[in-house]
Amino acid sequence: MSLLEDLKWRYATKKMNGTPVAQEKVDYILEAARLAPTSSGLHPYRVIEISNRELKAKIQPIAYGQSQIVDSSHIIIFAAYDSYTKERVEAPFAQQAEERGLPSGFADDYKNNLYTQLSALSQEQQFNHAARQAYIGFGLAVAAAAEQKIDATPMEGFNNQQLDALLELDKLGLKSVTILALGYRDEANDWLVNLKKVRPSHEDFIIKFN
Numbered sequence: 001m002s003l004l005e006d007l008k009w010r011y012a013t014k015k016m017n018g019t020p021v022a023q024e025k026v027d028y029i030l031e032a033a034r035l036a037p038t039s040s041g042l043h044p045y046r047v048i049e050i051s052n053r054e055l056k057a058k059i060q061p062i063a064y065g066q067s068q069i070v071d072s073s074h075i076i077i078f079a080a081y082d083s084y085t086k087e088r089v090e091a092p093f094a095q096q097a098e099e100r101g102l103p104s105g106f107a108d109d110y111k112n113n114l115y116t117q118l119s120a121l122s123q124e125q126q127f128n129h130a131a132r133q134a135y136i137g138f139g140l141a142v143a144a145a146a147e148q149k150i151d152a153t154p155m156e157g158f159n160n161q162q163l164d165a166l167l168e169l170d171k172l173g174l175k176s177v178t179i180l181a182l183g184y185r186d187e188a189n190d191w192l193v194n195l196k197k198v199r200p201s202h203e204d205f206i207i208k209f210n
Helices: 003-009 023-034 053-062 086-100 108-119 123-147 160-167
Strands: 045-050 074-081 151-155 174-183
Touching (some): 003 123, 023 045, 023 123, 045 123, 045 174, 053 160, 074 123, 074 160, 086 108, 123 151, 123 174
Antiparallel strands (some): 045 074, 151 174
16 A cells, blocks of 8 residues: 555554554564654654553553553653753764764764754753654654554643653653654544544645645
């Protein structure tokens, strides 16, 4: 099937049936997120894979009781850098130099200018910049799940501060951005499953300057 057909198939699943998702399919979805592009190649976020039932049960009230948290096979948390340190900006360029066989200072001017710009932002602005990069990977993960015929529920409805505290994300210099629940739809009990997908019309959605 084409990507467009996969996206037409998917929907924000409201009720999952608890069937486990094969790990190789979860890994495929995570790999799509890992391969996502980011601003200046910084990749300023990480993904957290959770399948442990007890931990998911602790997260459910933080997500306002949404059943997909516990009925899913896995939940994937996208967590962004809480700020940009010099080390965090330098690390991707050092990796590029090593893996591409480039001189260690091949991008010093660009890297230093980038750090100057990012460090001039407030910590909240730095996190917001990193979070926008996380959403790129999040979108690709949603599409990859549809390609694998895995149901997925994008979630912003949770208390970020409580989730961060539960997972001790501050120790990793991360803050949660969004959650993707992965599983299989419970067709008999999901009120949304058979409803028409509704989006803005092509004419309303696309603004052209020719």
